[in-house]
Amino acid sequence: MICAGIDAGSRTTKVVLWDAARRAVVAAGAVDQGIEQAALADALLERLLQESSLDRKQLGPVVATGYGRKLIGIADATITEITCQAWGVRQAMPAARTIIDIGGQDSKLLRLNVDGTVDDFVMNDRCAAGSGRFLELLATRLGVRLGCLGELAGRSRSPAMISSMCVVFAETEIIGLLASGVTPADIAAGVQASLATRVAAMTGRDVTCPIVLTGGVAMVPGMDAALAAALGQPLGVPRQPQMTCALGAAILAAQRGWPAESDWRSNAAGKPAG
């Protein structure tokens, strides 16, 4: 049975096709997020199916997760990013005890039990300075591609101090630094360190190894090293760090067939269950 996990994230939509019998990923892909979240996810799913020489009839259950999960009409169920991320990482890096996920719009810390289930989680979604949005803004400001930021930061000799707690003020700070002649490399390294420090603060100094870094930000070269330095601990990055959440959703989809019952949420407003 082929199952699908759709992670409708704040900046990108990810889809993973999972072969439940072989316990293997069939295909995985990502597209930029947009207004028509459901259509984007649908098109991506269709493309992955075609590339894998599959058709819709062969597709089993679909689970949606991420910010836009409730908008994905083709999904049989929705499960939060927290649970999906844990299941995806359990598959990709089974020994993990801590997950740091830095997405486009927020960052999360998950503590896992020995069996890979979620023990506890913390989220930062009140401040973009701890998210991928910060790096996007920096790349735009410095006129480089997001993927080149790590290389740029690697050339820094004296990373700049970026102390603003808010991404809007941080941008003002960056403009000020540029105006006073600080090099783009030092600014890029400073922003990376600032982001890493902010994320590390979520752990509250209490972090069990092995630590795994996931989310789109994990694909920016140098981010793992900056975060490892801020944590004082080594951390691992899965082969496709952006995909683990969608992978978890696909694995959860394969857990069971979904009975076609009416959504219990219709009873949630206080009417006695019929």
Add this chain to the structure above:
Amino acid sequence: MAKCCGQPAEREPAEDPCAWFAQMIDHCYEYARAAKAAGRPVVGILCEFTPRELIMAAGGVPVCLCGGTAQTIPAAEQHLPANLCPLIKSTYGYHVLRSNPFLEMADLVVGETTCDGKKKMYELMAETRPMYVLELPHKSADAEALEYWVRELAEFRAFLSQRFAREISDDSLREAIRTLNHERALRREVAELMKFDRPPLLGRQVLDCKSSIWAMPAALQQYAHVLRTAARPTTASPPANGDGRLRVLMTGVPMVHGAERVLDIVEHSGGLVVAMENCTGLKPLLEDVDAEAVDPLRALAEKYFHLPCSVMTPNDRRLEVLRRLVAEYRPDCIIELIWQACLTYDVESHRIRRFAEETLALPYLRIETDYSPSDSPRIAMRVEALLETVRARRGPSAVGRQQKSPLPLGEQ
């Protein structure tokens, strides 16, 4: 009046045993107007530490003025810092806009030195309104602190007597104590309906079963009505719970009228709030006052001094109350609500988290928010993730199933 009202949950009016409370503010308004017309003073209060019994014994009608709407906050921020708790700002915004009818008809407002934000806000309010501030000492286990509180209430009693030209005898105080003991007992019984494996009410209904004015005869009748009708399962259908919801204990800040958003999110995400350890829940109801005590004022002081509010230090009693509520209401998890910039509950939440996770062995989630609905989807995501985590602990297969095929937990 519209400004006072929040969004009541969708219910079928004919079957809702709590229907009367949907118009609670209107009922209170009519009552206060009639009382005022009959010459009784209306006294605004802003905290559960203020003994309503003393005000009632002086012939007054105590009415809660705590604001639960975001709409008055911009007006409040003309004077108050933006980084202040929304409850204080909302309450003060009504004052600035003169839009809370109870505050406008109040002959006196009674404040108390609980948190610093309120204390300093009262100074601003006192510029244009008659204000009396009770000084509450904060060391809850200190005998001298209690003595100070007894003296503070004795002074308040003398002040009220003089202000409203009415002697407050021990007997009139005892009568007020008996009335409110009765009301506390009724509200406790309503809350205790949630102890059942399949509670007949939603947490939102229990939260709604309260009145801004205590000891209103109509409200007392309604509590009894709820107990008569809700305890009996309705005709054809099973009770509201029993469809796979997880039991949630809420603790932290009060969810005053209009500020029930987070509880609604919990109950729309698959939770059932079975107990509320806060000032709009069980906290002020757990202990009665000994009406037969030789010195009723001292008995009153003791009851109120025992309230396990985060302004007290150390607030060990809150842990005892939580332990007791967990034993009686058997929650699957604890959700703590913190109003943004509520310093005392915010700091204390670290202790509550450890107590919940390590001593009570219950998953704990802390939600910090204000009165604006902007973060509702993100709060819902956290709550859903918490409930998924709880279900996952019950069995590896349960996690992927709950959304469309809830487990029949009602029979546990």
